[in-house]
Amino acid sequence: MRTFQKSIKRIIVKLGSSQIADAKLQPKTADLKRLASQVAALRKENIEVIFVSSGAIALGMGELGESKRPTELAALQARAAIGQAALMRVYSELLKKVKLKCAQVLLTWDDFDNRARFLNARHTLEAILKQGVVPIINENDTTSTEEIKFGDNDKLSALVASLLRADLLVILSDVEGLYDANKRVFEEISEITTEIEGAAGGTKNHIARGGMKTKIDAVKIATHAHVPCIITAGNTPNVLTRLVKGQRLGTYFIEKKDKIFDGDSEHEFIRSHFQNRAGR
Numbered sequence: 001m002r003t004f005q006k007s008i009k010r011i012i013v014k015l016g017s018s019q020i021a022d023a024k025l026q027p028k029t030a031d032l033k034r035l036a037s038q039v040a041a042l043r044k045e046n047i048e049v050i051f052v053s054s055g056a057i058a059l060g061m062g063e064l065g066e067s068k069r070p071t072e073l074a075a076l077q078a079r080a081a082i083g084q085a086a087l088m089r090v091y092s093e094l095l096k097k098v099k100l101k102c103a104q105v106l107l108t109w110d111d112f113d114n115r116a117r118f119l120n121a122r123h124t125l126e127a128i129l130k131q132g133v134v135p136i137i138n139e140n141d142t143t144s145t146e147e148i149k150f151g152d153n154d155k156l157s158a159l160v161a162s163l164l165r166a167d168l169l170v171i172l173s174d175v176e177g178l179y180d181a182n183k184r185v186f187e188e189i190s191e192i193t194t195e196i197e198g199a200a201g202g203t204k205n206h207i208a209r210g211g212m213k214t215k216i217d218a219v220k221i222a223t224h225a226h227v228p229c230i231i232t233a234g235n236t237p238n239v240l241t242r243l244v245k246g247q248r249l250g251t252y253f254i255e256k257k258d259k260i261f262d263g264d265s266e267h268e269f270i271r272s273h274f275q276n277r278a279g280r
């Protein structure tokens with residue numbers, strides 16, 4: 001069994017486009033239904049779940065009957081705007097079946113950069129959670145393009161984990177975890193060494209954009225913000241409830257302990273990272 005350093009009361013669950021859309025770019029309703037039931041089970045144990053969900057572009061393409069991803073940015077942003085409505089429809093229908101409600105929250109990088117907006121986003125999300133409603137967060141692709149270009153919401157999920165001082169970030173993936181050179185899954189990682197970075201490589205397919213490299217980048221942000229992370233396969237039965245119980249699924253990245261945040265230092269941490277990545 002895995003023992004977490006703190007009790008798990010709030011988890012961020014990141015779903016990439018390939019967790020949301022099938023090969024025909026239609027919603028993976030059966031998989032998402034199973035996740036919704038797990039959210040309901042966790043809520044009964046007073047554990048809050050926040051989804052950071054991609055899939056807008058994929059479902060937007062599906063809505064338009066397209067199979068080839070456009071290359072032009074404005075065309076991708078249009079697919080995201082079209083697909084976001086479909087995405088929320090799926091979440092709200094499935095969560096309704098387990099007597100839960102959801103809220104759409106679209107964030108841009110400016111929301112993390114600007115202190116007033118950062119605090120505002122935090123307060124709004126806290127107020128949503130207080131109502132027992134499940135936030136479904138995505139990048140606001142209409143005006144913000146970082147995740148379209150870089151990572152299918154991997155980085156966004158880490159920043160949200162820091163924003164909300166989450167107890168765990170679960171990145172659901174197509175693979176069982178991070179594999180070593182012998183194709184065995186690393187069970188536990190406390191330091192992201194160059195060997196670990198090398199194992200991550202990078203992949204892209206017609207649905208998923210992130211690959212393991214952007215996931216490891218996200219893990220670095222989250223663990224430095226004192227949030228432990230798990231990368232694991234999204235199709236594992238009862239993945240969320242089993243992880244919270246401490247079952248050894250996927251790769252577990254232990255959080256850093258070096259610096260304890262006080263007050264709003266998360267904002268400074270996030271800003272510094274954002275500035276580095278955006279090259280500002």
Ligand code: GLU
Nearest residue numbers: 054055056057139148152
């Ligand atoms: N935010 C985007 C989405 O929801 C990112 C994924 C992508 O670039 O395909 O679709």
